[in-house]
Amino acid sequence: xxxxxxxxxxxxxxxxxxxxxxxxxxxxxxxxxxxxxxxxxxxxxxxxxxxxxxxxxxxxxxxxxxxxxxxxxxxxxxxxxxxxxxxxxxxxxxxxxxxxxxxxxxxxxxxxxxxxxxxxxxxxxxxxxxxxxxxxxxxxxxxxxxxxxxxxxxxxxxxxxxxxxxxxxxxxxxxxxxxxxxxxxxxxxxxxxxxx
Numbered sequence: 001x002x003x004x005x006x007x008x009x010x011x012x013x014x015x016x017x018x019x020x021x022x023x024x025x026x027x028x029x030x031x032x033x034x035x036x037x038x039x040x041x042x043x044x045x046x047x048x049x050x051x052x053x054x055x056x057x058x059x060x061x062x063x064x065x066x067x068x069x070x071x072x073x074x075x076x077x078x079x080x081x082x083x084x085x086x087x088x089x090x091x092x093x094x095x096x097x098x099x100x101x102x103x104x105x106x107x108x109x110x111x112x113x114x115x116x117x118x119x120x121x122x123x124x125x126x127x128x129x130x131x132x133x134x135x136x137x138x139x140x141x142x143x144x145x146x147x148x149x150x151x152x153x154x155x156x157x158x159x160x161x162x163x164x165x166x167x168x169x170x171x172x173x174x175x176x177x178x179x180x181x182x183x184x185x186x187x188x189x190x191x192x193x194x195x196x
Contacts, residue, residue: 022144028172032194050098054067088119140190149164161180
């Protein structure tokens with residue numbers, strides 16, 4: 001018979017998410033689904049080397065975002081019948097491959113010049129990333145390490161600031177709040193599961 005005390009100690013040594021059978025980065029091949037208060041969902045999947053695809057679903061409309069290293073927006077496009085709508089796409093061209101983009105680290109930052117291509121033409125912007133202190137975030141019983149990220153852009157007449165949570169254990173990030181001159185939008189993520 002196994003020693004119950006040894007078993008208890010072994011369970012304590014596991015990450016808190018392991019006790020609840022929570023998704024891990026290995027599940028990105030099939031997909032990790034987040035639930036947002038209000039009924040929206042966001043599904044993250046591995047798209048290619050160092051790129052994660054996120055599909056945000058709200059009210060029957062889907063938007064796909066490609067994220068370099070799971071953090072930096074490479075493309076945003078509306079979806080129709082499961083495919084991105086080319087004419088809706090905004091593409092962000094960084095001056096390096098996704099594999100060379102820095103992973104967020106606590107109390108650090110990164111500033112980069114990005115070319116932005118959309119239907120109206122080509123432009124340039126400075127993207128400024130401020131990485132906050134190491135913290136934790138929970139989705140039901142699943143608890144993950146988190147680094148809060150504040151993103152701002154120059155020039156930007158709309159004064160957009162995006163607040164993002166980076167989950168190093170999963171290798172992905174998600175938007176929790178966005179502010180601009182007209183106000184703010186908040187997104188409360190309440191659950192997480194593997195995609196079957």
